[in-house]
Amino acid sequence: AEPESRALCALLPPSNPHMQDGTGGSDGDGRKQDIGDILQQIMTITDQSLDEAQARKHALNCHRMKPALFNVLCEIKEKTVLSIRGAQEEEPPDPQLMRLDNMLLAEGVSGPEKGGGSAAAAAAAAASGGAGADNSAEHSDYRAKLSQIRQIYHTELEKYEQACNEFTTHVMNLLREQSRTRPISPKEIERMVSIIHRKFSSIQMQLKQSTCEAVMILRSRFLDARRKRRNFNKQATEILNEYFYSHLSNPYPSEEAKEELAKKCAITVAQVSNWFGNKRIRYKKNIGKFQEEANMYAARTAVNAANASSHGSQANSPSTPNSAGSAGSFNMSNSGDLFMSVQSLNGDSYQGAQVGANVQSQVDTLRHVISQTGGYSEGLTANQMYSPQGINANGGWPDAPTPSSVTSPTEGPGSVHSDTSN
DNA sequence: CTTAATGATTCATT
């Protein structure tokens, strides 16, 4: 068969003139010049009618030499494809692409439809309390933009996918059509398809990259925005202040208390912790500045307590950790002296019917009220002697939860520098 | 615009 092929090969040029009407007749010498002609020819092809092309194709297919030429082409193909196959190997999974994919997945851009996610977030916000609207309002911008990005990403991706598929089918049809004229193995089609896919996937990667970039920018903006603070509403501040001043001797709410405060204030536990951290340090820094506030809340809490106790129930006071059994443990345990003083105070002003946690929670309050009214100055002075400002000076809260006298401001907490550093 | 108030963050400490 070999010599025959060669012979056929030799026969090939003479058969050409049929294809190349007048233009392609030139051979090796005038190549550069020919390029112009070929170009011209190509340009004119577009002008040719489909019928003409179809007829030409048909003529080609029906050419008597066609089967032989086909075989030749097959043989040549065999060799070249082998060499191509050697160079062509499985592409490794691009690590960068994986990185991008992972990130997009993590950001919820490429993951499952975020409709559920946002619904869940909304549900969570709703569950966290009535004023969860704050939180969702804060995040709505972020979420809206994220979903916008996601939508663009998905539509673009879909567009690419569609275009890729369209193009692939086009190419496959083309190759299949051409396979009647020239030998095209399925492997080759496959390879072509993979090349197309690779091209498109590189485009996709660009899309993913830019999407990632957008998300990152959005995210950084959001993180910056996270620093944007919104003041708590008045009610929340009141609740927090009530707790603070009614636990002034030990303003360290337990985890449970924090949770309850958080729930009541419609803020997070972390925010409660922040608030107490700020409050403690700022109160300590300049007690005088908080005098008025302290007295106010003390009085208010005292009224609440009085009402509560007169009703025979303490569950009403927002400042006290209810569930009397356990919540009071952290301050009951370390203050026998306090308890004693409370009892004496109770003897003076209220019925001794206070129970459990409520007692401790009202110690400071009662002090305030009593000192405020002035009628019980003796008892107060005794308390002051018992726990003078010296303790405040030495650090106050952490070691011994001692009642701090708010009413005598000791206007000189040496460093009155407020923290206005900007 | 300036300043105080305030929530959040960061870092050191325990």
Place this chain on the structure above:
DNA sequence: AATGAATCATTAAG
């Protein structure tokens, strides 16, 4: 990990 202290960055008030 929780807290204190300092600081940042925004908001509200003047």
